[in-house]
Amino acid sequence: xxxxxxxxxxxxxxxxxxxxxxxxxxxxxxxxxxxxxxxxxxxxxxxxxxxxxxxxxxxxxxxxxxxxxxxxxxxxxxxxxxxxxxxxxxxxxxxxxxxxxxxxxxxxxxxxxxxxxxxxxxxxxxxxxxxxxxxxxxxxxxxxxxxxxxxxxxxxxxxxxxxxxxxxxxxxxxxxxxxxxxxxxxxxxxxxxxxxxxxxxxxxxxxxxxxxxxxxxxxxxxxxxxxxxxxxxxxxxxxxxx
Amino acid sequence: xxxxxxxxxxxxxxxxxxxxxxxxxxxxxxxxxxxxxxxxxxxxxxxxxxxxxxxxxxxxxxxxxxxxxxxxxxxxxxxxxxxxxxxxxxxxxxxxxxxxxxxxxxxxxxxxxxxxxxxxxxxxxxxxxxxxxxxxxxxxxxxxxxxxxxxxxxxxxxxxxxxxxxxxxxxxxxxxxxxxxxxxxxxxxxxxxxxxxxxxxxxxxxxxxxxxxxxxxxxxxxxxxxxxxxxxxxxxxxxxxxxxxxxxxxxxxxxxxxxxxxxxxxxxxxxxxxxxxxxxxxxxxxxxxxxxxxxxxxxxxxx
Numbered sequence: 001x002x003x004x005x006x007x008x009x010x011x012x013x014x015x016x017x018x019x020x021x022x023x024x025x026x027x028x029x030x031x032x033x034x035x036x037x038x039x040x041x042x043x044x045x046x047x048x049x050x051x052x053x054x055x056x057x058x059x060x061x062x063x064x065x066x067x068x069x070x071x072x073x074x075x076x077x078x079x080x081x082x083x084x085x086x087x088x089x090x091x092x093x094x095x096x097x098x099x100x101x102x103x104x105x106x107x108x109x110x111x112x113x114x115x116x117x118x119x120x121x122x123x124x125x126x127x128x129x130x131x132x133x134x135x136x137x138x139x140x141x142x143x144x145x146x147x148x149x150x151x152x153x154x155x156x157x158x159x160x161x162x163x164x165x166x167x168x169x170x171x172x173x174x175x176x177x178x179x180x181x182x183x184x185x186x187x188x189x190x191x192x193x194x195x196x197x198x199x200x201x202x203x204x205x206x207x208x209x210x211x212x213x214x215x216x217x218x219x220x221x222x223x224x225x226x227x228x229x230x231x232x233x234x235x236x237x238x239x240x241x242x
Numbered sequence: 243x244x245x246x247x248x249x250x251x252x253x254x255x256x257x258x259x260x261x262x263x264x265x266x267x268x269x270x271x272x273x274x275x276x277x278x279x280x281x282x283x284x285x286x287x288x289x290x291x292x293x294x295x296x297x298x299x300x301x302x303x304x305x306x307x308x309x310x311x312x313x314x315x316x317x318x319x320x321x322x323x324x325x326x327x328x329x330x331x332x333x334x335x336x337x338x339x340x341x342x343x344x345x346x347x348x349x350x351x352x353x354x355x356x357x358x359x360x361x362x363x364x365x366x367x368x369x370x371x372x373x374x375x376x377x378x379x380x381x382x383x384x385x386x387x388x389x390x391x392x393x394x395x396x397x398x399x400x401x402x403x404x405x406x407x408x409x410x411x412x413x414x415x416x417x418x419x420x421x422x423x424x425x426x427x428x429x430x431x432x433x434x435x436x437x438x439x440x441x442x443x444x445x446x447x448x449x450x451x452x453x454x455x456x457x458x459x460x461x462x463x464x465x466x467x468x469x470x471x472x473x474x475x476x477x478x479x480x481x482x483x484x485x486x487x488x489x490x491x492x493x494x495x496x497x498x499x500x501x502x503x504x505x506x507x508x509x510x511x512x513x514x515x516x517x518x519x520x521x522x523x524x525x526x527x528x529x530x531x532x533x534x535x536x537x538x539x540x541x542x543x544x545x
Binding site for chain 1: 295307509
């Protein structure tokens with residue numbers, strides 16, 4: 001963990017509810033799948049947001065406006081600064097991926113898969129991506145993933161774009177060596193049930209501190225009690241208790 | 243050179259700043275960030291006789307100037323605290339700790355204190371009486387003077403270490419409870435625990451916390467804590483560890499003027515992991531600003 005003051009470089013909507021914020025500053029992130037915890041004026045608790053992309057001196061987060069905190073973030077302008085705790089959580093381990101990992105994201109679970117995808121490509125692996133949304137208006141980052149040169153399948157629950165149905169419908173018949181996934185709990189459960197390969201699942205929980213001190217986000221696993229913020233957010237398929 | 247040291251029942255602390263139980267784990271997460279030996283002491287995560295997972299999640303909710311928590315005393319149990327957590331903490335913290343203990347019956351309290359009584363690392367016991375008494379219809383020990391006194395007597399009988407009772411603010415008359423603890427032999431008091439609160443999500447029309455209610459902490463409760471410490475200081479002759487919404491060296495001084503001998507810092511650690519280090523660092527300058535040379539002399543100075 002490190003505390004960094006970032007300067008907002010960009011902050012713009014990708015869809016009606018999902019925004020992209022690019023931050024400039026040092027020491028962005030160790031591993032894909034980690035998150036940052038952002039302090040906002042007038043709010044007591046920080047807001048945990050997954051890291052979508054990280055460069056030498058920049059960090060990209062995609063966030064959905066769902067409450068007062070994220071609403072406030074959407075009103076911030078380039079040049080403003082943010083007090084951020086960064087390098088939080090364990091992140092994805094790419095060593096276990098095999099040659100053909102499948103990346104499955106749902107809604108705002110898609111962002112952390114982007115940096116993961118880049119890293120897997122950098123290691124000479126051949127990832128493919130399945131992303132699920134409710135409707136065509138909510139689709140984001142399809143072009144960004146395609147620009148990396150990986151196969152991308154988009155599923156929409158209402159059938160308004162791509163494959164009609166859920167990510168698990170798009171997974172049918174797809175061969176893969178391993179699964180990396182992030183998304184809402186019902187989606188994680190469905191991916192778990194629909195796959196016969198191992199994988200890593202990224203979970204979301206309301207957090208107090210975000211760095212393992214308060215036990216606010218504990219869950220039970222087959223390997224004992226874990227803190228989603230510190231021992232997670234990524235859990236191995238084999239340890240998950242639903 | 244100003245003197246920041248204070249003394250709790252004969253135990254000298256370099257400064258009065260103590261991270262509060264449940265907001266600092268067993269110290270390791272913070273020891274990765276800075277040398278935690280700058281702290282006066284630290285109060286370990288509330289320890290029960292048996293291991294506890296705690297409440298279902300969500301356990302945390304945002305509030306104006308604070309937060310609700312309903313963690314539910316997650317801890318590995320007294321035996322593991324003794325054999326694993328305390329030895330691990332000793333590697334990064336050379337001072338004595340405040341051992342925060344909880345129970346759901348008198349036997350629970352005495353067994354936990356017995357288990358930890360021989361530990362050189364434990365400076366004092368801080369006995370949380372905000373838990374429900376399973377043999378008393380589930381009412382918290384700390385909401386009734388007779389029950390709080392019974393816990394105090396039971397714990398005092400099994401340990402030679404100083405016993406501080408951590409009082410609940412969710413009572414009609416905290417002074418009566420404080421007096422009952424003093425009469426039962428408490429060496430000191432620790433106050434205040436969190437204020438019972440609740441948030442409801444208008445979208446789901448359900449409480450935010452899975453436990454429905456939780457403890458309110460953070461700067462919002464600071465004036466309540468100062469008031470209660472002030473009232474109790476007038477009524478008892480034992481030292482008070484003051485806490486509740488402390489976030490700065492100025493708050494530490496205000497809490498001490500109300501009547502506290504030492505001060506715990508809780509929720510602030512969760513949003514600013516450097517909060518306690520920074521408070522310790524700024525204390526000398528703030529003391530100078532207020533013309534304080536010896537910090538221990540200001541306890542109760544507002545009376």
